[in-house]
Structures are given as structure tokens and as C-alpha cells.
Amino acid sequence: MLATVDHKILGKRYLVVSMVFLLLGGIEAALLRTQLAYAEERLLSPALYDQLFTMHGVTMIFFYAAPVLSGFSNYLWPLLIGARDVAYPRLNALSFWLFLFSGIFLYSSFLIGQAPNGGWFAYPPYVLQQYDPGLNIDFYTLGLTFLGVSTTVGAINFIVTFFKLRAPGMSVNRVPILMWGTLTTSISILFAMPALTVACVMLYFERRFGMHFFDPSGGGHPLLWQHLFWIFGHPWVYIVVLPAMGIVSDMVPTFARRPLVGYTFVALATISTGILGFGVWVHHMFATGLPQMAMTFFSAASMTIVIPSAVAIFAWIATIWLGRPVMNTPFLFLAGFIVLFVIGGVSGVVTAAIPFDWQVTDTYFVVAHLHYVLVGINLFAVMAGLYYWFPKMTGRLLNDRLGRWNFWVMFIGMNLAFFPMHIVGLLGMPRRVFTYPAGFGWSTLNLLETIGAYIFAIGVLLFLINVVWSLRRGEPAGPNPWGAGTLEWSTPSPPPAYNFAVIPTVGSRHPLWEGTLVESAGSQIDGGPALEEDHQTLATTPLDAEADLVLHMPGDSLWPLLLSLAMTILFYGALLTSWTLAIVGGVGLVITIGGWFWPVQPWGEPA
Amino acid sequence: MGRLAAAALLFGAWGCTRSPSTLSAHGTRAARVAPLGWYLVVASVVVVVLIIALVLIGIFRRHPAEQSPPTERPDGLKWILYGGLVFPTVVLSGTLVWVLVVLGGSAAPERKAALTVQVIGHRWWWEVHYLGNDSASRAADANELHLPVGQPVRLELSSSDVIHSFWVPELAGKTDLIPGQTNVTWIEADQPGSYHGQCGEYCGVQHAHMELTVVAQPPAEFARWLAHQRRPADEPRDSTARAGERAFVTGQCAMCHTVQGTRAQGKIGPDLTHVGSRRTIAGGMLPNTRGNLAGWIANAQALKPGSAMPQLYLKPADLQAIVTYLQTLK
Numbered sequence: 001m002l003a004t005v006d007h008k009i010l011g012k013r014y015l016v017v018s019m020v021f022l023l024l025g026g027i028e029a030a031l032l033r034t035q036l037a038y039a040e041e042r043l044l045s046p047a048l049y050d051q052l053f054t055m056h057g058v059t060m061i062f063f064y065a066a067p068v069l070s071g072f073s074n075y076l077w078p079l080l081i082g083a084r085d086v087a088y089p090r091l092n093a094l095s096f097w098l099f100l101f102s103g104i105f106l107y108s109s110f111l112i113g114q115a116p117n118g119g120w121f122a123y124p125p126y127v128l129q130q131y132d133p134g135l136n137i138d139f140y141t142l143g144l145t146f147l148g149v150s151t152t153v154g155a156i157n158f159i160v161t162f163f164k165l166r167a168p169g170m171s172v173n174r175v176p177i178l179m180w181g182t183l184t185t186s187i188s189i190l191f192a193m194p195a196l197t198v199a200c201v202m203l204y205f206e207r208r209f210g211m212h213f214f215d216p217s218g219g220g221h222p223l224l225w226q227h228l229f230w231i232f233g234h235p236w237v238y239i240v241v242l243p244a245m246g247i248v249s250d251m252v253p254t255f256a257r258r259p260l261v262g263y264t265f266v267a268l269a270t271i272s273t274g275i276l277g278f279g280v281w282v283h284h285m286f287a288t289g290l291p292q293m294a295m296t297f298f299s300a301a302s303m304t305i306v307i308p309s310a311v312a313i314f315a316w317i318a319t320i321w322l323g324r325p326v327m328n329t330p331f332l333f334l335a336g337f338i339v340l341f342v343i344g345g346v347s348g349v350v351t352a353a354i355p356f357d358w359q360v361t362d363t364y365f366v367v368a369h370l371h372y373v374l375v376g377i378n379l380f381a382v383m384a385g386l387y388y389w390f391p392k393m394t395g396r397l398l399n400d401r402l403g404r405w406n407f408w409v410m411f412i413g414m415n416l417a418f419f420p421m422h423i424v425g426l427l428g429m430p431r432r433v434f435t436y437p438a439g440f441g442w443s444t445l446n447l448l449e450t451i452g453a454y455i456f457a458i459g460v461l462l463f464l465i466n467v468v469w470s471l472r473r474g475e476p477a478g479p480n481p482w483g484a485g486t487l488e489w490s491t492p493s494p495p496p497a498y499n500f501a502v503i504p505t506v507g508s509r510h511p512l513w514e515g516t517l518v519e520s521a522g523s524q525i526d527g528g529p530a531l532e533e534d535h536q537t538l539a540t541t542p543l544d545a546e547a548d549l550v551l552h553m554p555g556d557s558l559w560p561l562l563l564s565l566a567m568t569i570l571f572y573g574a575l576l577t578s579w580t581l582a583i584v585g586g587v588g589l590v591i592t593i594g595g596w597f598w599p600v601q602p603w604g605e606p607a
Numbered sequence: 608m609g610r611l612a613a614a615a616l617l618f619g620a621w622g623c624t625r626s627p628s629t630l631s632a633h634g635t636r637a638a639r640v641a642p643l644g645w646y647l648v649v650a651s652v653v654v655v656v657l658i659i660a661l662v663l664i665g666i667f668r669r670h671p672a673e674q675s676p677p678t679e680r681p682d683g684l685k686w687i688l689y690g691g692l693v694f695p696t697v698v699l700s701g702t703l704v705w706v707l708v709v710l711g712g713s714a715a716p717e718r719k720a721a722l723t724v725q726v727i728g729h730r731w732w733w734e735v736h737y738l739g740n741d742s743a744s745r746a747a748d749a750n751e752l753h754l755p756v757g758q759p760v761r762l763e764l765s766s767s768d769v770i771h772s773f774w775v776p777e778l779a780g781k782t783d784l785i786p787g788q789t790n791v792t793w794i795e796a797d798q799p800g801s802y803h804g805q806c807g808e809y810c811g812v813q814h815a816h817m818e819l820t821v822v823a824q825p826p827a828e829f830a831r832w833l834a835h836q837r838r839p840a841d842e843p844r845d846s847t848a849r850a851g852e853r854a855f856v857t858g859q860c861a862m863c864h865t866v867q868g869t870r871a872q873g874k875i876g877p878d879l880t881h882v883g884s885r886r887t888i889a890g891g892m893l894p895n896t897r898g899n900l901a902g903w904i905a906n907a908q909a910l911k912p913g914s915a916m917p918q919l920y921l922k923p924a925d926l927q928a929i930v931t932y933l934q935t936l937k
Contacts, residue, residue, distance in 0.1 A: 046812040046912060119809050125786055126769040126811055131730075216787025222770060223785065261683035265691070287772055287781040287807070289790035292714060296707060303699040307692065313658065314690030318683035321665035335662055342658045346651040349699070353647055353706045355640040355713050358780025359629035362772065362807045426648070428627035428776040430805050433815035440803070441626040 003556035005089035006497060010096045011075025012393060015386075017100055018068035022379075023460070024107070025059035028052045030457055033417070037450040039438035049434035050117040051136070055110075057120030058140065062147055063103050065240035065378045070095075070154055072385055073182040073243060075393065077158070079488035079495060080176050082167025082504040084537035087160040090557050090596070091153050097564035098150030105571055106143035109136065116140035119432060121229055122203070124214035124222045129207045137207060138575050141200040146571050148197045155186035155193075162186075163542040167487070168528070169506040170545045173264065176486055176509075180267045181246025184274035185239045191278065192235040199228035208577060223288060230281035238277040241373065242270055244381035245312055248334055251388050252316050254484040255331040256323030259510060262315045269308035276305040286357045295354055302352035309345055313338060329403030330482075333384035336411045340376025344369060347422065362432070365425025371418045383410070383463065390467075391481050395493045396474030402466045410459030416452025420445040485510030490525045502528045503538045506545075559596035566592050627776040627803040633823075634778035634802075635759070635795040639713045643705060650698070716759030716793050723761040724752065728771030728784035728806070731813040731914060732877060732890035737833055746836035747865070749877035750891045752804070752821045755829040759795040772807030775821050781807040796823030801886070812913040818891025839868025840880050843935050851932025854925040859917075866936065876915065883936040889914070901930045 004010070031052055035044045044052065074092065078085050086092050109115040114134040118127040127137045162183045166175065202213045203225070212218025214225050253260045260266060282290065282298035316338055325331060347369040351357050360366060383406075391397045424445040429436060436442055480489035489512055491499060504525045508514060511523035529538060531550060539549040570585025572578075630645060632638035725736040735748040754760050764773050766784040774781040775794070782792040796802070804819030824832060843849045852869065855861060861871035867880040882888070885895050889911055893899040905926055907916035921929070 046815070050812055123770055123809070126809070131769055131811065221787055223788075262687040262691075265684075265687050269691075288783045288785065289788065292710060296710065299706060300703055303703055306699060307695050310695040311687055311691035314686045315683075317658070317661050317665055317690070318686035320662070321668070321686070322681060322683050324670040325666050327666075335666065338662050339659055342655050346654050349702065350644075350647045350651060353643060353702065353709075355706065355709045355780065356629075356644045356647055358782070359637075359640060359644060359776060361781060362774075362809075363629075426629050426644075428629060428803070428805070430774075430807055430814075432809040434812075435815050 002561050003558045005085070005093045005554060005556055005560075007074050007078050007085050007089065007092060008393075008495065008497075008499075010092050011071050011073075013096055014067055014071030014074055014099070017096075017103070018064050018071055021059050021063040021103060022068070025056050025064055026457060026460060028056040028059065030453060032056060033450040033453040035434065036436070036446050038447065039436055039443050041435060044434065046434045047117070050432075051110075051115040053432060054116045054119050054140075055106075058106065058116060058144075060374065061120055061236070061240065062144065063099075063106070065374060066151065066236075067099055068382050069182070069185070069240065069243040069378075070099075072247060072382075072389070073158060073178065076178065076389065076488060077161055077182070078165070078499055079392075079491060080179060080486060081161075081165060081170055082487050082500055082506065083161070083165040084499050084503075084535075085553050086157050087165055088157045090554050090560050091157050093557070094560035094563060095150045095154040095157065097561050098153065098567065099147065101564050101568045102143055102146035102150060102571075105146055105568060105575075106139055109139040114139070116143075121233070122225075123229075124203065124206075124225050125216070127203065127207075128215055135575065138204065141204040141207070142571050142575050145197050145200045145204075146567070148193050148200075149567070151189055152193055155189040158182050158186040159190075164539045164548075165537065165551075166540055166545040167504050167506050168538065168540055168545055168547045169523070170540075172543050172545075173267075174506060174509045176246070177249035177260070177263070177266055177270065178243060178246035180270045181243035181249075184270050185242050188235045188239050188274045188277065192232045192239070195228050196232035196236075199225055199232070202228075204574070223285070226285055226288065227281070230284045231278070234281045234284065235274070235277040237373070238273055241377040242273060244378045244385075246270065247381045247385040247388075248316065248337055249312065250486065251330060251334055251384055252319050253323075253510075254388075254482050255326050255328070255334065256319045257326065257483075258319060258323035259485075259513075260315060261318040261322065262311070263509065265311050266315045269311040273305060273308045276301060276308070280305060283352055283357070286354050287361055292354075299352050299354050303349060306345060306349060309341075313341065313345075329398070329400050329407055330384045330387040332404060332407040333380050333387060336407060337376060337380040337384060340372050340380055340414070343419075344372030344376050347372060360425055362430055363425035364421040364429045364431055367431050368418050368421035368425060371421070375414055375418070380410075383407075386463075388482065389488075390470070391474075391477030392488060392491075392493050392495070394471060394474070395477055396470050397477050397481055398466050398470045398474060402462060402469070406459055406462040406466060409462055410456055413452050413454070413456030413459050417449050417456050418452070420448050420452075424449075480512065485513035487511055487525075502526065502530045504528050557596070559592055563589065563592035563596065627805070629776045629780075631777060633800065634775075634797055635716065636713050636779045636793065637777055638797070639709055640780060643709045646705070647702070650702075654698075716795060718759060720761035720793055721755065721758040723763060725763045725765070726752065726773055726784065728764075728766040728768070728773075728810070728817075729915075730768050730811055731806070731817040731911075733817070733819050734767070734877065737836065739837070744837055746833060747867075747878035747880065748836065749882075749885070750819055750887055751885055752819060753829060753832055754794065754796050754821060754823045755826040756796050756799050756823050758826060759793050762792050762794055764790045764792065769810050770808050771810050771817065773804070773819075774807035775802050775804035775819070777802050778804075778821060783808055794821075796821070799823050799825055813890070813911055816890050816892040816911055818887070820886050820891060822886075836881055840866050840936050842868075843932055845931075847928050848932045848935045851925075851928035851930070854921075855929050855932055858921075858925070859919060860929065863915075879933065879936060881936055883934045889916075897930060897934060900933060901926060904929060 035041055114136045116139055117136045122140055205211045206213050212220040214220045214222050249260055249266050279301040280298055283302045286295055387398050387403055424442050429442045477493045479492050505528045507521035507523040514521055514523055535553040537551050537553055538547055539551050540546055541548050566585050566588025570582055573582030573585050630641055632641040723738045727734040733750050735752055737746040739745055764782055764784045766786045771784040772781045778796055779794045782790050800823055802821040804821055806817035843852050856869050856871045861873055863873040863875035865872050865878045888895050889903050907914055908918050
């Protein structure tokens with residue numbers, strides 16, 4: 001089990017671990033909301049409050065929102081494209097183990113009571129040694145660098161899988177939108193992640209070895225961090241929503257019973273969002289005193305990026321409008337997703353308007369905005385996706401009646417928790433405060449928000465109950481319980497280890513709908529190139545997906561796990577500046593990489 | 608429209624407790640921005656309501672009968688053209704133009720600023736200097752910013768430690784206080800009164816307790832106030848206050864605090880020359896009463912953990928004398 005490289009097992013592990021992080025982040029949020037239920041409350045000390053709000057953000061953004069989508073893509077991609085696995089199955093295992101261990105590394109900070117406390121954005125000078133002397137920020141810089149390795153490895157794997165492993169005939173204009181979302185995200189990661197890693201390494205060196213990148217007294221500048229962080233940070237927002245939007249784009253046709261309206265436009269919108277996402281970072285810095293001319297460019301770019309989102313929204317609405325919607329739990333989550341997306345989108349336009357952003361930035365208005373974006377666009381899409389693909393993963397349907405309760409409790413809780421934050425922000429309540437005075441008219445709204453947060457938590461609990469119940473007693477699903485049109489539904493539920501007995505040939509975007517819903521285009525599910533040996537899959541050309549090569553898939557391996565353990569030791573060495581530990585970890589890395597690449601066959605023989 | 612009505616109700620119900628609202632401007636700079644803010648809020652609500660209506664109608668309208676199997680026809684591309692491209696492009700272009708107009712208009716006041724005030728951020732209090740023609744005409748203040756009504760005031764913002772942000776919602780949006788650079792902005796109040804300000808950038812454990820009171824006064828009253836602030840502290844008259852001064856100047860207090868006219872010239876904490884006339888202490892956290900002052904001096908770390916004000920171990924008589932002395936510093 002520890003050695004597996006099966007994308008389906010790794011995908012499910014990604015989903016489970018990221019849901020555990022969702023629960024941890026949720027517990028932190030519940031504590032924060034309890035502290036803020038009443039003015040001048042003294043439940044949490046200011047120092048603990050700061051650790052909790054920082055860890056809530058870091059957990060949700062880095063350890064839930066992105067990995068959960070990697071989980072979906074890991075599980076689904078080979079099934080969507082008719083392949084046996086991803087391009088680099090062992091790298092996939094490495095990516096998972098690094099994700100898990102970097103999360104454990106970060107959370108071990110609570111054991112010594114020194115969790116990161118500088119916010120998920122960690123602005124110097126506050127996070128420099130003289131103001132924050134504990135290990136708190138070192139857990140942050142090293143934990144994110146550590147996780148960055150996992151994210152980068154995963155991104156490379158997806159990019160190669162996209163371009164090489166699609167079944168014959170699945171040209172790039174026939175792939176599900178989820179693939180476009182994750183591809184865009186993966187390419188964005190390759191450009192965005194280095195900025196964060198560089199910033200974190202610089203901060204680590206500044207804190208532990210006395211360098212001066214950010215400290216003005218040593219000739220550094222604090223705004224350097226902000227630029228580096230947001231050059232990474234804003235693309236990251238799109239990284240954690242584009243695959244989720246892809247999930248929605250692929251699900252809406254199933255439940256509206258017709259193909260997606262404007263497939264090409266939605267795919268192009270996905271890519272252009274990813275590109276434009278690199279041109280908006282300064283809208284996080286409108287109050288830092290930058291020249292107005294520069295700021296207007298970023299304000300305009302921030303408004304432009306709304307357009308591709310509007311394209312996607314109207315594509316979904318048109319698909320629903322022109323189709324025959326089927327009302328069930330996954331569809332409810334899709335509809336809820338669209339509503340929350342629109343609210344989060346328009347409040348984003350409010351913050352792009354520079355002069356008004358000077359008012360609302362760093363207030364609860366922004367807290368409302370970002371939660372509508374992240375809970376709305378990420379979590380609601382994830383919930384829809386879980387209800388949709390759970391039967392594929394487990395062979396059993398989630399209970400629909402409990403699912404509807406699940407949806408309504410979460411939807412009401414979400415809006416009760418976050419909608420009043422818009423108002424309390426406009427009324428002048430700053431964010432990241434551990435308490436607030438009673439006399440400003442914020443108290444009632446804050447109490448409502450806390451009640452909403454508890455209701456939301458009950459909704460999440462209903463989901464967990466549904467999972468536990470349905471795993472044992474859920475209705476058996478069969479291969480295609482929703483009558484969907486894409487390849488993954490042609491396999492048994494759950495799919496066998498090899499996914500497809502023969503590699504299918506694809507003739508349209510909806511191979512399973514050919515002959516019923518759309519005219520036949522020559523897709524062949526059961527007949528196609530049968531590969532002679534075990535552990536083989538077919539590689540095709542990047543754009544048109546013509547058969548190209550037969551690839552050998554590697555077997556199970558413990559090296560990814562061992563390499564991750566060695567890297568964990570290395571990072572603890574860096575944390576404690578213990579050179580012994582660091583050398584042990586470094587030597588371990590050399591040994592495990594050597595073992596991983598040790599030739600299996602004698603030299604010269606074909607693999 | 609339910610949400611709009613609810614929002615209007617909520618804003619309207621605030622008559623009794625005044626919020627530092629971003630949408631109720633009491634100064635020129637905020638007043639130039641507030642209409643844009645109202646437009647954005649209202650337009651947002653309208654767009655959200657419209658799209659929710661489209662989704663709901665799309666779900667519940669009468670759909671084509673089951674027997675006609677849906678195909679890619681109709682292709683629905685007009686939805687994307689009008690809803691996804693034309694509609695946002697038109698609305699956002701208009702919005703952007705307004706944003707740029709407001710941005711240009713709020714960059715500088717119409718008239719030359721009458722006065723320059725330096726505001727320096729500290730963890731967690733505000734150091735304020737009213738600049739004059741020479742060093743003798745400077746006046747130091749803390750956690751309070753006095754303004755002459757109807758006159759633009761130039762603000763030079765900087766920080767002694769970490770990043771803070773200057774923000775008085777009813778008068779002016781945020782400008783950051785960043786160590787290593789000076790940001791210049793301006794502020795103007797159009798009616799007398801006091802306005803709540805608050806640090807707008809997370810700056811550590813007591814970020815919540817970094818508050819500022821802006822006091823807008825008629826110009827003549829402001830001029831009198833400033834002239835008084837520029838004077839050194841008066842000699843204390845009664846014996847307790849004199850004992851307090853002695854304890855203050857010779858004890859730990861003078862290491863960090865200045866009282867002009869005495870030998871206390873510490874530069875770490877707030878200048879206390881006229882502390883008795885201030886509305887609040889401890890970075891705006893506590894009203895300036897005798898009890899709070901005594902509690903703060905005796906046990907600052909319990910009231911505001913992490914603050915730079917140390918735990919002092921004063922004799923009760925000294926404590927009472929120092930409090931009496933500070934209260935005479937009007």
C-alpha cells in the first residue's frame with residue numbers, strides 16, 4: 001500500500017488528506033468565529049488568535065484548496081482521457097507524500113506552540129527576527145518551500161500527461177474542461193511557484209543568517225516581499241479555482257442533458273484567466289503608495305479578468321437554460337456555486353476600483369469577498385464533484401435526501417456567515433483583529449456571522465455522515481448512474497487497476513452520448529489497440545492525439561516515500577539549523593534518488 | 608432586491624451607534640470616493656439579483672419535452688456574446704472611467720495644504736508631529752490627530768518598525784506607513800467632530816488596539832489648541848503633582864517618555880507633554896481617566912500584552928503621584 005503508484009489510490013488519498021486539512025482549517029475558523037461572536041471577548045489570547053487565523057489561511061489556501069483539486073485531477077485524468085495512468089506514476093506518488101509530510105511539518109508547529117503567526121501573506125518587517133523571534137515564521141517559510149516541491153512535481157506530471165497520454169482521437173478540442181483548468185493551473189504553477197519559493201528562502205536566510213532583503217535598516221525594502229508574494233499569490237487564486245470551474249463545466253452538461261454551450265469559449269476563457277492572472281498582483285498593494293499610473297494599469301487588468309469569468313458563467317446559464325435540468329444534490333451544488341461565484345465576482349470588481357479599495361482593503365469586506373470566491377468557487381464545486389464522482393470512486397451513490405439537506409444547510413450557513421461581512425466591512429471593521437469595541441454597530445452582524453459559521457459546520461458534518469453511511473449502505477451505482485457522456489463513465493465503478501481493458505478511440509466530446517444525444521462520431525469504447533503486455537499505455541501526439549508510442553508504466557515503488565522522508569529530515573534540519581539533521585537528510589536524498597533511478601534492466605537491453 | 612432592502616435597513620438602523628462607515632463621508636477626500644462606493648455596491652446588488660434570476664428561471668422554466676433529444680442546437684452562443692462579452696465590457700469600461708476620474712480627483716487637494724503633519728506608526732500607537740517653520744514651532748501628539756475644519760492637511764506617513772496603515776473611514780481611505788519610505792497623502796474634514804481611525808494593516812498581536820482619534824476643530828479653535836501644544840509643560844502647582852514630576856523625571860518613566868520643559872527626554876514612547884488633554888491612552892485603547900491611567904502604569908502588560916510599556920514596580924504613593932502629575936499636563 002505504501003508503495004502504490006496507482007493514480008486512483010493516490011487521487012483518493014489526496015482527496016482524503018485535503019479534506020482532513022479542510023476540517024482542521026474549519027476547526028480553526030470555528031474558534032476564530034467564537035472569539036468574534038461578541039465584542040471584547042477574551043476566549044483566545046491575542047497571540048493564539050494570530051496563530052489560528054494564520055494557520056486557517058495557510059491551511060485552506062495551500063493544504064486544502066489546491067490539493068483537493070489535484071486529488072480530482074489525479075483520480076480523473078487518466079479515466080477522462082482513456083489512459084492507464086498519468087505520465088509519471090512514481091512522480092505522482094512523490095508529489096502526494098511530499099504534500100502529506102509538508103502538512104505534517106507545518107502542523108508540528110502547534111506541538112511547540114509556535115505556529116506561523118504572520119498571516120498567510122507574512123509581510124516583513126513584522127515577520128523578521130526582531131519582531132517575531134520564535135520558530136513560527138520558519139515553519140511557514142520552510143513548510144511552503146517544502147510544499148512547493150510537491151506542487152511543482154505534480155504540475156509537471158499533469159502537463160506531460162495532457163500532451164502525451166490522451167487516447168487516440170481525443171484531440172485538444174475534445175478534452176473535458178477540467179483538463180483545460182488543470183493544465184492552465186499547472187503551467188501557472190511553474191511560473192508562480194518560483195516567486196513564492198524565492199521569497200520564502202530569502203526570508204528564511206534573512207531571519208536565520210542575518211541577510212537584509214526586506215529590512216530597511218540594512219538597505220532592504222519591505223515592499224520587495226509584497227511584490228514577490230503577490231506575483232505568486234494572485235495567480236494562485238486562479239490556480240485554486242480554474243480546475244473547480246472545469247469540474248462545473250463538465251458536470252453541467254450531464255445534469256442539463258445537453259453539451260456545454262460554447263465549449264471553445266470556455267476553454268479559451270480558462271486559459272486567458274490563467275494568463276491575465278499574472279497581471280493583477282498590484283491590486284493587493286493599492287495602499288502602499290505606488291505611482292498612480294502604475295496602479296491604473298492593474299486596476300484595468302483586474303476588471304478585464306472579469307470578462308472570461310463572465311463568459312464561463314453565461315455558458316453555464318445558457319446550458320441550463322437550453323437543456324433539461326435534472327434536480328438532484330450535485331445539481332443543487334452547481335446552482336449554488338454559480339450564485340456564490342457571481343457574488344464573489346462582483347465584490348472583486350469593488351476592490352479593483354482603486355479609490356474605493358483604499359476604503360475596503362483590509363476590512364471584513366475583503367474577508368467576505370475572498371470567502372465567496374474560495375468557498376463558493378472551490379468548495380461548492382468540490383462538493384458537487386464529490387457527489388458526482390463518489391459513485392465512480394466507491395461503486396455506491398451518496399444518499400440524495402441527506403445530500404439535499406447537506407446542500408441547504410451549507411448554503412444557508414455560508415451566506416449567513418459571510419454575507420454580513422460585506423456590511424460590517426463597509427461599516428469600517430478591519431480584518432485580522434482579535435477583538436472589536438462594542439460601540440460601532442458591528443456586534444449584531446458579528447454574532448450572525450458566528451451563527452452562520454456554526455450552521456455551515458453542521459452542513460460539513462452532514463456530508464461526512466453521508467459519506468460514512470453511503471460507503472456501507474449507499475445504492476450501488478453501476479458504471480454510469482448519471483447517464484453522463486464522458487469516458488470515465490464507460491469503466492466499471494470503481495474502475496479496475498488498469499482502467500480500460502483496451503485503449504478507446506475517441507471521436508467526439510461525449511463518446512457515451514453518441515447515437516442518443518449527439519450524432520455518432522465514431523468513438524469506440526470496447527475496440528481499440530489492445531496492448532500486448534501488462535503495464536503499458538499508449539502515447540499520442542500532443543494536439544491531434546494520433547497514436548505515437550507504447551509506453552511502459554512503472555510498477556509499485558517505495559522510493560517516492562523514502563525520498564519524501566529524507567526531505568522531511570532535511571527540512572527539520574533547516575528549521576532547527578541542525579547541520580547533523582540536514583546532512584542526514586541530504587545524504588538520504590542522494591541515496592533515495594540513486595535507488596529510484598537505478599537501472600532495472602542491464603544496460604543496453606530495451607526496457 | 609431583498610438584500611438591498613435589508614442592507615438599507617441595516618445602514619439606516621445605525622442612528623444610535625455611529626459606525627466609522629466607509630460610505631458616510633465627513634471629509635473632502637472620502638466624499639469624492641463615497642458616490643463611487645455607493646454606485647459599486649448598488650450595481651453589484653443589481654448584477655447579482657439579475658444573474659440569480661437568470662439561473663432560477665433557467666432551472667424552472669418550461670423545458671423542451673423529453674422526446675426531442677437535445678443536441679448542440681441551438682448552440683446558445685448569443686448568451687456568451689451578449690452576457691459574457693458585451694455586458695461586462697460595457698459596464699466595466701464605464702466603471703473604469705469613473706474610477707480613473709475619482710482617482711485623479713483624490714490625488715491632491717484643490718487648495719494648497721495649510722499644514723503638514725507627520726504621522727509615525729509604532730507597535731501599537733501613533734506618533735503625531737505638527738510641523739512648523741522651525742523646530743521650536745513643532746508640536747508632538749500621540750494617538751490623536753487634530754485638524755482645522757475646511758482646510759486640507761498634508762500628511763507625511765512613515766513607520767518606526769513594521770508596516771501599519773493610516774485609515775479614518777469617514778475622512779480618508781488607507782495609506783500604508785512603511786519603514787524605509789515616506790508616503791504623502793492628505794486629509795480634510797468638512798465639519799467639526801471626532802472621527803474614529805484604526806490601523807489598517809496587520810502589525811502584530813495588538814493590531815486590534817491601534818486606534819486613532821481625529822479631532823476636527825473650527826480653524827480659530829484649532830490655532831489656539833496648536834499654540835498651546837507647542838508650549839512646554841506647565842510647572843505643577845500642588846505638592847502631590849510636584850512629587851509625581853520628581854518620580855517621573857528621576858525614575859524609569861523618563862527613559863522612554865518626553866515631557867517638554869523637564870529633563871525627561873526619552874524618545875521610545877509617546878511624548879507626554881500634554882497627555883492630560885488627550886482623549887485616550889494606550890494607543891487609543893482606553894479612555895483617558897484617572898483609573899485607566901493608574902491601571903495602565905501599574906500593569907500595562909495585563910491590559911495590552913506585548914506592548915512596549917513595561918511592567919513597572921512602583922510604590923503606591925509614587926504611582927498615585929505620577930498619575931496626578933500626568934493629569935495636570937493639559
